[in-house]
Amino acid sequence: MTHFEMELEKLKDVIKKIGNLAVSQVGESVKALLFEPIEGKEVKKTEMKIDKLDVKIDEICQSIFALQQPVASDLRFIMASLQISNEIERIGDLAVSVIKRAKNIKEKHDLISKFEIVDLAKEVELITAKANECLSTQDEKTISEILTLKKSIKSKGDIIIEHIIEEMKAHSKVVVSGTNLVIALKHLERISDHCSNIAEYVYFMVNAKIIKHEKHEDLNIDKLE
Amino acid sequence: MRDIKIQVNDLSLYYGEKKALNNISMQIPANKVTALIGPSGCGKSTFLRCINRMNDLIPSVKITGEMLVEGVDIYDKNVDVVNIRKKIGMVFQKSNPFPKSIYENVAYGPRINGLKDKTQLDEIVETSLRQAAIWDEFKDRLDDSALGLSGGQQQRLCIARTLAVSPDIILMDEPASALDPISTSKIEELVHELKEQYTIIIVTHNMQQAARTSDHTAFFYMGELIEMGKTNAIFTKPEKKQTEDYITGRFG
Numbered sequence: 001m002t003h004f005e006m007e008l009e010k011l012k013d014v015i016k017k018i019g020n021l022a023v024s025q026v027g028e029s030v031k032a033l034l035f036e037p038i039e040g041k042e043v044k045k046t047e048m049k050i051d052k053l054d055v056k057i058d059e060i061c062q063s064i065f066a067l068q069q070p071v072a073s074d075l076r077f078i079m080a081s082l083q084i085s086n087e088i089e090r091i092g093d094l095a096v097s098v099i100k101r102a103k104n105i106k107e108k109h110d111l112i113s114k115f116e117i118v119d120l121a122k123e124v125e126l127i128t129a130k131a132n133e134c135l136s137t138q139d140e141k142t143i144s145e146i147l148t149l150k151k152s153i154k155s156k157g158d159i160i161i162e163h164i165i166e167e168m169k170a171h172s173k174v175v176v177s178g179t180n181l182v183i184a185l186k187h188l189e190r191i192s193d194h195c196s197n198i199a200e201y202v203y204f205m206v207n208a209k210i211i212k213h214e215k216h217e218d219l220n221i222d223k224l225e
Numbered sequence: 226m227r228d229i230k231i232q233v234n235d236l237s238l239y240y241g242e243k244k245a246l247n248n249i250s251m252q253i254p255a256n257k258v259t260a261l262i263g264p265s266g267c268g269k270s271t272f273l274r275c276i277n278r279m280n281d282l283i284p285s286v287k288i289t290g291e292m293l294v295e296g297v298d299i300y301d302k303n304v305d306v307v308n309i310r311k312k313i314g315m316v317f318q319k320s321n322p323f324p325k326s327i328y329e330n331v332a333y334g335p336r337i338n339g340l341k342d343k344t345q346l347d348e349i350v351e352t353s354l355r356q357a358a359i360w361d362e363f364k365d366r367l368d369d370s371a372l373g374l375s376g377g378q379q380q381r382l383c384i385a386r387t388l389a390v391s392p393d394i395i396l397m398d399e400p401a402s403a404l405d406p407i408s409t410s411k412i413e414e415l416v417h418e419l420k421e422q423y424t425i426i427i428v429t430h431n432m433q434q435a436a437r438t439s440d441h442t443a444f445f446y447m448g449e450l451i452e453m454g455k456t457n458a459i460f461t462k463p464e465k466k467q468t469e470d471y472i473t474g475r476f477g
Contacts, residue, residue, distance in 0.1 A: 004474065069433050071460045071472050208462035 004068050011060045011081055012136075018053040019132040021046050022091045026128040026191060029098035030121045033184055034112060037103045043096055050092040057085035076208060080201040084135065087194040087201070091128065094187045094194070101184035105177045115163050117185070120156045123149055124188045131195035134202050146199040147216045153192040157185050230255035230394065230424040231276065236290035238271060238280065245271050247448045248290070253441075258416055258425045260439035260456065262432065264476065267445040269428050273396050276426065277313035278306050294394070311338070314387035318399035320379035322371035322386070327354075327363050330371045330382055334390035349389050356422075357385035358415055377408025384415065388423075395419065397427040401434065413438045432472055436460045444468045 001009070025046055032038045061082050064070055070078055105111065112118065127149040134142040161182050168178040200212045231253035238246040246268045253259050261269040271280065278299060280286045291298045299309050322330050331350045340346060350367070354360040359381045371382055380400060387395060397416070401409040416425055416438045429435050435442055436456060443453040444467070452465045463469045470476050 002474065071432070071436070072463055072469050074473050075461065 004064075004070075004074075007060065007064055007068065008074065008077065011057065011064070011078070014053055014057055014060065015081055015084065015135055018050055018057070018085060018088050019135050021050050021053070022088045022095070023128050023132050025050070025092050025095035026125055029095040029102070029188075030125050032099045032102040033105075033108075033188075034118060034121055038099060040099065043099055047092055047096050050089055054085045054089040057081055073205075073208075076205045080205040083201050084198050087197045091191050091194045094191050098184045098187045101180045101187070104180040105184070107174055107177050111164070111167075111174065111177060111181055114167075115160045116156075117160060117181075120153060120160060120185070121188065123153050123156070124192055127153065127192045127195045131198040134199060138202055138206050140203070140206070143199040143203050146196055150192045150196040153189060157189045161185055228255040229253070230295065232291075232293040232296075234291040234293070236272075236275065236288065236292055238268075238275060239285075239287040240283070241285040245448050246275070249450045251443060251450055251453050253424065253426060255424050256420055256422070257440040258420050258427060258438055259441045259443060260435035261426065261428045261443050261445060262430075262435050262471070263445035263451075264471070265430075266447075268448040269443075269445045270398055272445065273398055273426060273428050276394070276396055277310050277315055279315070281306060311390050312392055313394040313396060314390065314392035315396040315398070316380070316383055316387055316400045318402055320376060320383050320403075322374070322379050322382055324370070324372055326368045327371050327374075327382060328367040330386050331389045334386060338390065353385040353389040354382075356388050356419065357381045358411065358418070359385060375408070377404045377411060380404060380408070380412060381415065384412075384419075388419075392423065394424045394426070397425065399428055399430065402430065409434070432460075444471060446471070 025043065028038060028043055028046075061078050064078055068074075102108075127146055130142050130146050130149070133139075134146065164178050164182055164185075168175045197212065203209065203211050229252045233249055233251045233253070236246060236249045237244060249272060261273060263269045274280045275288065275292055276294075276299075280288065288300060292300055294309075294313070297304065323333060325333070328350055331353050332346045335346060335349050340349075351360060351364075354363055359378065362378065363382075371379060374382060384395075384400075401412045404412065413434065416427065419425060420440075427435070427438065429438075439456045441453065442456045442459040444451045444459065444463075444465075446467055452459065452463060452468045454464070459468060460472060463472065467476075
């Protein structure tokens with residue numbers, strides 16, 4: 001293995017680590033939202049680890065750009081890595097925000113079961129796992145599944161939020177919990193957006209085609225399903 | 226490519242029995258820089274030398290196919306090779322100034338072409354040195370020996386000497402490979418400026434140099450043209466795996 005290839009392997013390793021940490025953070029946030037509030041200590045520690053790895057990825061990429069002048073697929077991998085680590089870091093932050101919001105939802109059990117939030121939360125966990133998976137497999141089918149999941153999460157979230165607002169209008173005592181729940185759901189939706197951004201960067205890495213800001217209906221990857 | 230300067234059709238070259246270039250077909254656009262890249266022995270320098278018939282000097286060489294420069298096959302028996310080399314100048318890896326003054330180096334070509342008028346010669350020397358971006362450095366020392374110049378200056382003087390006979394096409398065979406980064410950057414900058422007026426073809430082992438200086442890149446391997454395309458495309462998304470492997474350093 002050349003020195004350059006070793007640097008690329010190092011970068012892949014760090015991305016794998018930061019991706020796994022994000023999956024675990026989202027898992028914790030879903031747990032906190034659906035079940036009981038969780039102790040923030042571990043989550044905080046993981047958040048710090050994610051931040052450190054994010055900086056490390058920036059440093060490795062900077063050094064590869066300066067010293068190795070990467071081209072073609074190597075160049076795309078490093079460009080995508082910089083963006084992906086940024087997306088993952090945001091996922092980590094949002095997961096922590098969900099955990100914080102979850103603490104302020106008192107009538108949790110009632111609200112969660114009434115509005116079918118479990119399905120949505122499970123889909124967010126799934127999309128995060130798939131985004132992490134496609135980082136190493138670079139599999140186009142997984143990319144396509146992520147883009148579909150994102151749409152499903154968005155439409156489910158919109159309907160649920162509408163219902164929660166109706167509930168808040170009817171019963172003022174749930175306004176505080178309802179508001180926190182709406183914000184938490186919006187955070188989950190943003191997490192799925194970041195996951196789909198990751199999928200778009202992986203697509204760019206593999207196919208050298210930039211698909212962000214595009215309607216994914218136009219892409220062949222939708223037809224892979 | 227709109228304005229084609231050189232059209233190559235099925236060009237093959239043999240050194241005796243050995244086929245060193247295998248059915249090369251390509252189009253080289255006018256007023257652009259085309260870089261030829263590939264590992265040692267891939268045929269890129271041999272191909273470059275075909276463009277001004279430098280390979281004629283090697284007795285065992287046989288060439289088939291066509292090399293059309295502005296539509297004229299330069300290997301046609303009615304073509305005057307001296308005229309071809311006037312039209313197609315060449316700069317080599319190792320700077321090779323004549324053991325003469327700076328002035329005489331540049332004036333040499335026009336002089337052997339019959340120009341005697343001192344004013345006209347002065348004019349050509351100044352214009353050529355200006356085009357090669359070394360007039361300011363050399364204007365007060367035109368009578369100094371060219372052999373006393375640094376490698377980078379010698380190479381730029383050789384470029385000026387090439388420009389003095391008003392070629393259309395300039396062939397460069399690793400023109401900066403023996404130079405320090407500052408001289409290299411001056412040569413690369415010069416290549417950029419010269420393409421306004423000349424068609425430039427450059428052979429280089431330095432991938433970044435090809436990426437920085439050229440508009441089109443052709444990748445040669447074992448006597449074959451594997452891929453040619455816009456430099457931006459070759460260095461971001463080459464179509465052939467062999468090209469990708471070569472430019473990313475994973476060859477062989």
